[in-house]
Amino acid sequence: xxxxxxxxxxxxxxxxxxxxxxxxxxxxxxxxxxxxxxxxxxxxxxxxxxxxxxxxxxxxxxxxxxxxxxxxxxxxxxxxxxxxxxxxxxxxxxxxxxxxxxxxxxxxxxxxxxxxxxxxxxxxxxxxxxxxxxxxxxxxxxxxxxxxxxxxxxxxxxxxxxxxxxxxxxxxxxxxxxxxxxxxxxxxxxxxxxxxxxxxxx
Numbered sequence: 001x002x003x004x005x006x007x008x009x010x011x012x013x014x015x016x017x018x019x020x021x022x023x024x025x026x027x028x029x030x031x032x033x034x035x036x037x038x039x040x041x042x043x044x045x046x047x048x049x050x051x052x053x054x055x056x057x058x059x060x061x062x063x064x065x066x067x068x069x070x071x072x073x074x075x076x077x078x079x080x081x082x083x084x085x086x087x088x089x090x091x092x093x094x095x096x097x098x099x100x101x102x103x104x105x106x107x108x109x110x111x112x113x114x115x116x117x118x119x120x121x122x123x124x125x126x127x128x129x130x131x132x133x134x135x136x137x138x139x140x141x142x143x144x145x146x147x148x149x150x151x152x153x154x155x156x157x158x159x160x161x162x163x164x165x166x167x168x169x170x171x172x173x174x175x176x177x178x179x180x181x182x183x184x185x186x187x188x189x190x191x192x193x194x195x196x197x198x199x200x201x202x
Contacts, residue, residue, distance in 0.1 A: 001119035003142070005201040008044055008177040009128075011144060015119035017088055021144075022127075023050040025177075030054055035088050037062040039097060039127035040111035041070060044177075060088055066110040081112050081134075091117040096134040097127035104151045105129060115140060124167070128152050128174065131161045143167040146174030147188045155184045159191035169197045176202045 002014045010024040017034040022045040033054040038046050038061070046067070063071050065078040072078075077087055081096035093115040098107040105111050105128050113127035115138065124140035130153050143162055146152035152174050153161065162170045170192055176182040185200040192198050 001121060003123075003144075003171065003201070005171070005173060007202065008175075009039075009146065009173045010050070011125060011173065013118055013123065017090065017118075019090070019116070019118065020054055021114065021125045023047065023054050026050040026053040028053070031056045033059045035060050035062065035090065037092075037114050037116075037125070038064070038067065038071070039113060039125070040064060040105065040109070041067050042128070045128070046070065062087055062092060062114070064094070064110050064112045079112060081110060095124070095126070095138060096132070097129040098132060098134075099128075099130045099152075100132050102130065102151070107132075124165075126173075131157050131164075135161060136164055138165050140165065140167050142169045142171070144171045144173050147172040147184050148175035148179035149184070150179045152179070155188035156191060159188050162196055163191075163193045166193075167196060169199060171199050171201060173202070 004012045009022045011021040013019045018032045019035045020033045021037045061076045065080045079094035084093045094112040097111045097113040099105045121141040123142045126145045145158045147155040147158040172188045175184040189198040
């Protein structure tokens, strides 16, 4: 399994399928996405321009139910927080993604992160959130968590979450572009327990 981050929270995972999360600032048109998962409707996560660069004729889209009016139709799977399903042979669960004490991502909006089974590993893509009662319960092998602060967890809170849920691998996202400078990645890595491997891709 190969994981890469284009920038910010724009994630690509390649195994038997090519899976994108929140494609954003894509430079080249690849048209290779088997599945595209969108966490919420903010411009740096739902970019039609960038979706068009990676989608192909039979791409399947997974979106929060609250976004149906923006991207409804054929080949679109909608999920409410807590929903589970199988998409292109991949187990998918929508994890509530929200800020408990900020107005940017209220819980009642229905925004999500995703827990997906790829290549024999369970991968958690958190979306835009702070640590909350829902993501504290996540069990995964690989966690991609936002660390930029302002709209999401900062590096210290993200490290606290990772140290609680104990994945094998933690990859920080959502910094170095829209929020949080690139030094956040190194700060995060220093606070994560040594038993958890950290990879910096931004």
